[in-house]
Amino acid sequence: MAVNKEHPFVPGYRLNVNNVEIYYEYFDHENPDAKVIVLVHGFLSSTISFRKLLPYLTKEYKVIALDLPGFGQSEKSTSFIYKLSNYGQLIIDFLDKLNIQDVILIGHSMGGQICMHAARKAPKRIKKLILLGCCSYVKRASRSLIACSYLPLFTWGMKSWIQKKDVKQNLLAVLHDSKLVTQEMIDGYSKPISEAAFINCLIRLLRHREGDMSSEELKEVTQPVLMIWGKEDKVIPLKIGYKLKHDLPNAELIVYEKCGHLVMEEKPEEITKEILRFIEQPNGVSHEIL
Template sequence: MVAMTMVPEVNTSKELLLQNTKLYYEHHPHSDTEAPTIIMIHGFLSSCFSFRKLIPELKKQFHIYAIDLPGFGRSEKSRTFFYSLKNYGQLVVDFIDHLQLKNPYIIGHSMGGQVAMHASRIAPEKIKKLILIGCSGYLKRPSPFVVRCSYLPFFVYVIKHWVSRKGVKDNLMTVVHNPALINEELINGYAQPFSDAETFHALIRVLRHREGDMSPEELKEVKVPVLLLWGRYDRIIPLPVGQRLVNDLPDAKLKVYDNAGHLLPEEIPMEISEEICSFLNFI
């Protein structure tokens, strides 16, 4: 009888303290310690759950670190963290320094794309390339009136109503091109963080602290090579935003997919994985 060797299961769930805030992340290690590293940054109202289909494709060649930004997913909903895009970018640089990651690539989805670009402006020598998926662009900061209202005690109920008025399933219908992709697993994955009441208080701070997206002048300071991936049917951040970004960024190329909306990592993970590997010279 041949004895079977059991391969121990790797615990991918990790946590560390950065900027006095508990940060949850997932680490999917490659068997080759010298393999390059990818950091994944999710979008607004999301978490590293949104990369659940892309990670299995990319971890074949890379070490993967997927972060839940403070205020989202399983990271702390801190009432002291400063939730600006620039500070999120600084947090990513702090993450790279703390784990001593060597020249990682960064994937940023939606709002996460702005965070990735801020990180690359803060520490261009530490980041090799950016892959921005349906990247947020040219959004203005909230109006002074809305910011003032965010300090009112009842504003948390406004946020709760805004998030829940359509429900998770209806919100997902706006981010995917093919509604058949929406199942219970997807709905539950996006709904889970909102079971924590502190999430809504964190969202108030995200609204309050969020500066506008990078200006064309700031975008010109993003010196690392950038791959922009876009769904032609993106109703959250329409394709013209990507077409404008590819002109404002110094070293960027744009790939458009005819069969996708805003949630490309969920909709076409294999297709974008191939494009990412090609861009990173791993095909």
């Protein structure tokens, strides 16, 4: 992997994985034996969602942040099957391409569900999981809605819905502290959803996305798991976190007061301390902090 040694913080790599061009950012570390962390964003997001964690994580580890197919700067593929299990397999194939064996995955929201799929598929390579406001127990879209998605007016309706979305209002809805919403933040989160091809990817995701893992499937995710939740999360309520902790065999849950869905935007320094502790501890010992 080519890295500018004079300035290791050089983003902007592209890699073809299973005929899909993936955009990713790689942050090297002076220690060649440093652990590798892979960051997986959530729905309607991109690598930007981890911008506040990177200064902390890159001090200790090699870090890779990637845009999933259909999102951010990755290809808006019309051939990729937008199933969460396929996203999980793509992460494994992505690691194969880079010849990386052992990793720790950090996933936010939908990205957390994708990380669990990768963990089930490659239990020896995915050493630990860190799930931030992890999307869970979402059912597959109804057959009638999927059927409607093939109607010509559906694409127009989806486009109108995206164009009318006020990114500032959406950010205010997922953050507890409204003062964190700046114009820079609005611009950063707006850019990934502004491309015309993005609409078609959303529709394909609607059609292809299977339901989230069942309680039985979650029991197969045996790696140590750290779950971090905002108590005021309105997108994935805290009660989902408690249910997920119950279904995962080796999980601990940390809850932050006065914090919403974007925990990495609101509590970057605090959650980094917990992430470092969790990564360096030898075993996944369950405990709960409120």
